[in-house]
Amino acid sequence: MESKNILIVGVGGQGTLLTSRIVGKVALDAGFDVKLSEVHGMAQRGGSVVTHVRYGEKVNAPLVEIGEADVILSFEKLETSRYAHYLKQGGTIIANVQEIDPMPVVIGAAKYPSGIVEGLQETKEVVAVNALEEAKKLGNIKVVNTFVLGVLAQYLHFEKNEWILAIEQTVPKKSIDLNIKAFETGFNFRKGE
Amino acid sequence: MKRLMLGNEAIAQGAYEAGVTVGVGYPGTPSTEILENFVKYDGVSAEWAPNEKVALEVGIGASFAGARTLVTMKHVGVNVAADPLFTVAYTGVNGGLVMIAADDPGMHSSQNEQDTRALARAAHVPVLEPSDSSEAKEFLKLAYELSEEYDTPVIFRTTTRIAHAQGIVEIQDKVNVPLKEYTKDIMKNVMMPGMAIKRHLIVEDREKRMAIAANTMSINKIEYKDKKIGVITSGIPYQYVKDALPNASVLKLGMVNPLPRTLIEEFAKNVETLYLVEELEPIFEEQIKSWGIKAIGKEILTVQGEYSANLLARTIGGMQIETEKPAELPGRPPVLCPGCPHRGVYYTLKKLGIHATGDIGCYTLGALPPLQGIDTCICMGASIGMIHGMEKARGREFTKDWVAIIGDSTFLHTGVNGLINLVYNQGTSTVMILDNSTTGMTGHQEHAATGKTLDGNATYAIDIPSLIKSIGVKHVIMADPFDTKALEKIIKTEVARDEASVIIVKAPCELLDKTTKRIPVEIDQDKCKQCYICTKPGCPAIIKAEDGTVSINTALCSGCELCSGICPFKAIEKVGK
Structure with missing residues (x-):
């Protein structure tokens, strides 16, 4: 199998790191070679963050190249746009439509762009989800992660129980049930709903 | 057993498997997680030193005493440790001594992108370099064997994409390496000219022998x-x-x-x-x-x-790879967190029109808009030496609207030397220590003034005000960064003073306390006159809508009430207060 390339993007503090580690664990347990590249340090202070996940029979570089991502999982709308050029032809973007103003917008030096998802949809397959809304419905905004992970799982070839096992082993004990529920909601989410 | 591990975790595991019993370093991206992981193993001693020079010296002592030893730092830390490095290259080791140098090509979190290999060549120290997590562990074990076989410190060079990338690592058993016997040997361990001249020949010979062995080493x-x-x-x-x-x-x-x-x-x-x-x-x-x-x-x-x-x-491949251009978008630079105690300091300095020599830490982010509070940033500890140099070049009048800004961990790292110099040479500048009780940017490491060691045990906490007074600073003033009115008064008084002074602005990093429930503030839209003063400190939790109204993102707000304090119309209050 050629290696599968996933880019997970968002804003520092949104939980992209934990999500990528669950994906890494599922791939490892399924017997694949896995590499992840993370961002620590200065970039975590509310800056733009990107985590690369690659798995397959043999993975060399831990980084996904521009134009080579099979899936881009984005936690924030502006960040979706920032990394969209990483998508390969025929790839899929899973985009949480949440907006977080970056500092240039906060201080009025720039405007938050409008029509991001619509613009990308002209040339790319974009699955837009309102993860914050879904998480609120589930009763805890902290499960935004596991909801979008569920949506991502639809596009990867691991079994549902493999995901659930990885989630059980990764999230805090008392929140396992809620996270699995959020994952299942995402897993059953259908485009356009 | 196979596990996914960061390069830094794999290095810690490799050190453990190699029988390393002493680990020491100073936090610095991308090296920090090595010691944070190493400390978790049984039977090891792991500690943060105040700076990389001290870390390496502790490491040399441990090695001389016979233990396999790990020293960790980022690339710019190697400069700080260069003094002992160049001479331990002459003495060699007793227990294996490996120094991790984490380079940062692309400067994800650094002030330059120097190449440690250049310094290692100048010091005549061998360098090993892994290409993923698995090799990080295996090569490190080999590094200890080489260190002992050739009687040399070894530099283990990583880069960000090794240190902070995860790969599969096979966990193996630890080998027990007994402490090597210590014997006094001044010809080897006391570097005075007579001895060092002889040792230099040995260094040269060692490098030649290693170069020959390199031809058949399995890692080449x-x-x-x-x-x-x-x-x-x-x-x-x-x-x-x-x-x-x-x-x-x-x-x-x-x-x-x-x-x-x-x-x-x-x-x-x-x-x-x-x-x-x-x-x-x-x-x-x-x-x-x-x-x-x-x-x-x-x-x-x-x-x-x-x-x-x-x-x-x-x-090299001569391939035509057509890639899309990235979209032109507003940037998302890292920012001071909501509730960050540094924000009030920069807001006040900007209001007073005061310049600052800056330093290395989260507070370096205060250089960016809208705060734009520092004029310079060079290296750890530089702010204090630099403001003194400015005063010597242009006179007292020039630095009357300047301060030096430095964090608590950075002050103890190498800032304190600058302050000793400033007092000794009769400088009159004002230093502001932004004391948030942690090493913030690298992810909250303890230091000599936090009262805890790397393994979480309680220890003596250096009293920074007493330390400063003992150096000879007569005016040491404590300040609260959220009370900007009082802070303004203090800064005005101290910069005008014709003697050295230190303002310690003390409030813990907002991210440190995870137990207290945060009560966010809200804006009373009836009282708000849309003067936008509250947006000046650049808090990410304050949102200005297109229709001109200002509101609080209560999910982000920490309830620090900096904005409540500066609002002229008392329109910002805690919900339910």
């Missing part, structure tokens, strides 16, 4: 494929080469100093065109070319930033 290996293109590479660029040029022949160097000349000459003879692929400086390129070997390197490859498979496919 040739992978012959199509011989039209041959590539000599090491570290993370090896992975890019494998992705971009899967059919090329490759000589992968696991030891990048000294170089295996015979092996390189043999490889060069067997390939049609030889490429040299190394991020940053042309370290092996210059050596290889000096032997008369024809090769292509920095003629087509940059000395700046990180490489990628696409870059190598284009430049």
